[in-house]
Amino acid sequence: MVWIQTPPLIREQAVTPERVFWQRRRFLVAGAAAMGGTWLSGTAFSATLPPDIPDTELKAALTPLSTLESYNNYTEFSTDKKAVRHLAQALTTHPWTVHVEGEVENSYVFDMDDLKGWYGMEERVYRFRCVEGWSMVVPWNGIPLSKLIERARPTSRARFVEFVSLLRPSEMIGQRTAIAGLQWPYREGLRIDEAMHPLTLAVTGVYGAPLPKQNGAPLRIIVPWKYAFKSPKAITHIRLVAEQPQTSWHQAAPNEYGFYGNVNPDLAHPRWSQARETRMGETRKRPTLYLNGYANQVSALYAGMSAQDLY
Amino acid sequence: MNARLWREVCVGLALFLPAGWLLLAYWYWQPALGANPLETLLHTTGRCALVMLILSLAIRPLHDLGALLEYRLALFGVRRLLGLGCFSYALAHAWIFLAFDLGYDFEVGLQEVLYKPYLGVGALAFLLLIPMAITSGDAAFHRLGKGWFFLHRASYLVAILGLLHFWWQLKPGEIHAWPDTIAVSFLLLYRLFSRPASHDPA
Numbered sequence: 001m002v003w004i005q006t007p008p009l010i011r012e013q014a015v016t017p018e019r020v021f022w023q024r025r026r027f028l029v030a031g032a033a034a035m036g037g038t039w040l041s042g043t044a045f046s047a048t049l050p051p052d053i054p055d056t057e058l059k060a061a062l063t064p065l066s067t068l069e070s071y072n073n074y075t076e077f078s079t080d081k082k083a084v085r086h087l088a089q090a091l092t093t094h095p096w097t098v099h100v101e102g103e104v105e106n107s108y109v110f111d112m113d114d115l116k117g118w119y120g121m122e123e124r125v126y127r128f129r130c131v132e133g134w135s136m137v138v139p140w141n142g143i144p145l146s147k148l149i150e151r152a153r154p155t156s157r158a159r160f161v162e163f164v165s166l167l168r169p170s171e172m173i174g175q176r177t178a179i180a181g182l183q184w185p186y187r188e189g190l191r192i193d194e195a196m197h198p199l200t201l202a203v204t205g206v207y208g209a210p211l212p213k214q215n216g217a218p219l220r221i222i223v224p225w226k227y228a229f230k231s232p233k234a235i236t237h238i239r240l241v242a243e244q245p246q247t248s249w250h251q252a253a254p255n256e257y258g259f260y261g262n263v264n265p266d267l268a269h270p271r272w273s274q275a276r277e278t279r280m281g282e283t284r285k286r287p288t289l290y291l292n293g294y295a296n297q298v299s300a301l302y303a304g305m306s307a308q309d310l311y
Numbered sequence: 312m313n314a315r316l317w318r319e320v321c322v323g324l325a326l327f328l329p330a331g332w333l334l335l336a337y338w339y340w341q342p343a344l345g346a347n348p349l350e351t352l353l354h355t356t357g358r359c360a361l362v363m364l365i366l367s368l369a370i371r372p373l374h375d376l377g378a379l380l381e382y383r384l385a386l387f388g389v390r391r392l393l394g395l396g397c398f399s400y401a402l403a404h405a406w407i408f409l410a411f412d413l414g415y416d417f418e419v420g421l422q423e424v425l426y427k428p429y430l431g432v433g434a435l436a437f438l439l440l441i442p443m444a445i446t447s448g449d450a451a452f453h454r455l456g457k458g459w460f461f462l463h464r465a466s467y468l469v470a471i472l473g474l475l476h477f478w479w480q481l482k483p484g485e486i487h488a489w490p491d492t493i494a495v496s497f498l499l500l501y502r503l504f505s506r507p508a509s510h511d512p513a
Contacts, residue, residue: 067346071345075484079482079486081346132482180483180484180485181484182484256483271427271429271479272427272480273419273423275419276413276414278347278350280347282349283337283341283349283411284349284410284411284414285349285411285412
């Protein structure tokens, strides 16, 4: 496992002149396009990666909490993004136990108070990109998921991690039917090296306060280089498994949602392009970054895999 | 001012209200456009175009009901305004997509229109509206005669293409296009099963 950089600390920030801001975007897109070309040909990954977007630029572009709380894809409650915040208030998030189990030597159970007692929460400012084509910049509070997995001591048979979200139709009104062909509870999964990656976060809060219910309280996973359907909410089970797990959206719409869900501007969704995205609050679309701008840190995980495999 | 002109000015103003709201919000208070302003702009203009088209298709059944005899012919003036409203909102919708989504990148835009079905049918629907908008005036109506009605029946195709465009960009599970689909189906079936009026074969 390679540590690329420690989580960023809050620093003094200089305002980036807008011209420079857009020049960097064009450079990144050019770099991403070049990388996209090598991915599509399936060759081993090239060493010429674009520079990371400096943390100062991200912190200047934070999405306001009011936006985060009022624009939510949470089919367990509704397909209407504006209705979710109201319907989600029905959810009881305390008490809440999470099971860590499967191909491990030490399966365990914890509740949210245990988690706060064991580890200090870190702040991570990440880009968040939905498969629909919108994005946010969010200051999550959480811990690396690797800590929760290591605590269970996975065996050599553990090759994937499966996440199971809450099943509670009494409070989650959308679970009373199979909306959009989704079967409940919501399931997601990662390869074990993706789950153990330093960027992958088990999140309990945002903007220094506990997660709002409509954003996945009390515990969600954040995998910033993938489309946001790969970042499940309201987690109840973290299972180490030997076989690639079935994931909910892939089961419901296999040609529109893959297992990997890696952000790739050169690989279009069957119905629309993924080359551009709407950053919340902006009217003009901006270019999408390869692996959501985290290529430097995660592309090594995917050496030799084609773009189509990683859809 | 005579009654007809007054009526048409009022209808025209009413049709302009959604655009007026969007402009005011965009210029003076963008939070009113919600978390995703581009989505609001595109969805509002698109839905207005579709709804005005549906209303224009509804003029025939209303006319056939004949309840308000003295207003029967005035309905055709309202229908013209609805058609032009539909065209105006469709034009705004297309321009917003070109300006804010594509960023005036015509090369990428052409690729997407050719290879993404939802954009292809949307572009085709818009193109079909153009000759109808051009021939919406009295002069064209008199010059084209029977041909005018033939041309303007393209509005049926535009309605179907518009619905496809709407359905094909919805996420799985969203049902927003059902009301419009039911309305269009009813209005087209009505034309299939009713006899056209002698002075308005459309």
